[in-house]
Amino acid sequence: MRVFTEERDWGQFHDPKSLILALVGEVGELAELFQWLPADAAVDRAREDRLHERAGEELADVLIYLVRLADVLDIDLADAALRKLRGSSARFPAEEVRGQAPDKS
Structure with missing residues (x-):
């Protein structure tokens, strides 16, 4: 990502705020693909060729902006x-929370 950006002299546009807004925009485009799908059918529908391809494209955009933001920061x-997963593992022991939605309180 850094090389791609430097080759195009786009680093001047890649401040954290701009990258976060681009990332949010791409997450919005991904969400739009699933917005009106019934929750219980979303996985099956996402396996259909066109939606599967579009979801992959939007996920790639999200990943690209996320990786670039991490690089800039x-x-x-x-x-x-890995640190986040270790913390979550301690906070939510599998034997205590299996099958339960996490309590945000």
């Missing part, structure tokens, strides 16, 4: 994700 995304 000098955050090791893989390390941050």
